[in-house]
Amino acid sequence: MxxxxxxxxxxxxxxxxxxxxxxxxxxxxxxxxxxxxxxxxxxxxxxxxxxxxxxxxxxxxxxxxxxxxxxxxxxxxxxxxxxxxxxxxxxxxxxxxxxxxxxxxxxxxxxxxxxxxxxxxxxxxPLVIMVNPRQVPANVTDLAGLVAWAKAQPAPPGYGSSGAGSVHHIFGEALMARTGVRLTHVPYRGSSPMLADLLGGAIPIGFDTLPQNVENIRSGRLRAIAVTSPMRQAMAPEVPTTGEAGFAGLLAENxxxxxxxxxxxxxxxxxxxxxxxxxxxxxxxxxxxxxxxxxxxxxxxxxxxxxxxxxxxxxxxxxxxxxxxxx
CATH class of the missing domain: 3.40.190.150 (Bordetella uptake gene, domain 1)
Structure with missing residues (x-):
């Protein structure tokens, strides 16, 4: 194209x-x-x-x-x-x-x-925080809910990133430091293999840039929890921001x-x-x-x-x- x-x-x-x-x-x-x-x-x-x-x-x-x-x-x-x-x-x-x-x-x-x-x-x-809807309950719809759900799990849930040291990884570390939640970082060699595992259920949570995930979100294959920008995004206006969930300043962008x-x-x-x-x-x-x-x-x-x-x-x-x- x-x-x-x-x-x-x-x-x-x-x-x-x-x-x-x-x-x-x-x-x-x-x-x-x-x-x-x-x-x-x-x-x-x-x-x-x-x-x-x-x-x-x-x-x-x-x-x-x-x-x-x-x-x-x-x-x-x-x-x-x-x-x-x-x-x-x-x-x-x-x-x-x-x-x-x-x-x-x-x-x-x-x-x-x-x-x-x-x-x-x-x-x-901006980034988007996504979950596999088969692994994360339907009532988890914003970041506060995701943090509460993760804290209630017997073992730290895994979150996927495009690689160690990527902006996705750094946001995950910042999220844990800000909220006290424990997550297990699962690094991949790029976003594509991470998304394949997120869609397949190998990991319950994934962080990635928003545009390439809009179709998966709209189809229901993935559930968007929050965008990491100060304002909602025009291409996915239904997705709340991290600030709307009570985490003002927890932002990330490429x-x-x-x-x-x-x-x-x-x-x-x-x-x-x-x-x-x-x-x-x-x-x-x-x-x-x-x-x-x-x-x-x-x-x-x-x-x-x-x-x-x-x-x-x-x-x-x-x-x-x-x-x-x-x-």
Missing amino acids: YRRQLPIIAAATAFTLGRPALAQTGWPSRSIRIVVTFPPGGSSDLVARVLADVLSQKLPQRVIVDNRPGAGGTLGAAHVATQPADGYTLLLSNTAPIVTSPPLYPNVAYDPAAGFTHIAYLGAT WLGFSAPPGLPAPIAAKLHAEVTAALALPPVQRRWEELGIALRPMSQAEFTAFVADQVKTVGGAVRALGITAQ
């Missing part, structure tokens, strides 16, 4: 945006790479490819996607951090390589806040952004921010973001830089405080 949409986005961009002169900086004079720290097919990869197509129509050079997965996203991020600050290597930054993974990998060779030029915020996707090596010249950073902001305003891009469940909010480059620093301090600090490891 994604590939069929690219001509639509390209056509819209060609008529909506012109090709400006960049003679003042000479940038770009060759192709630009967007490094994605996860394999093809995930939300980071899909977002990068949509924006690469749009930017290729606007800029006088091609923009390509370079997938460099590994070590919770830190391998790709480390690669970008050591590249020349010339605007030709960008990072599709997100929660993992910038916030949650650095505390888990002691040999990370970059500063996630100061070690990049943070350019633009691309949006965020945010996405554009970053570059440190020291990127201000004119190039400003140009990239302007181009990305214009791309995000295009109706085809906004429709694709809605399909992916990515919530947008305006941020200047300075605001995004401050946002990253706060995430590194608060969420990254929580990872350290909770004693979470990548094992």
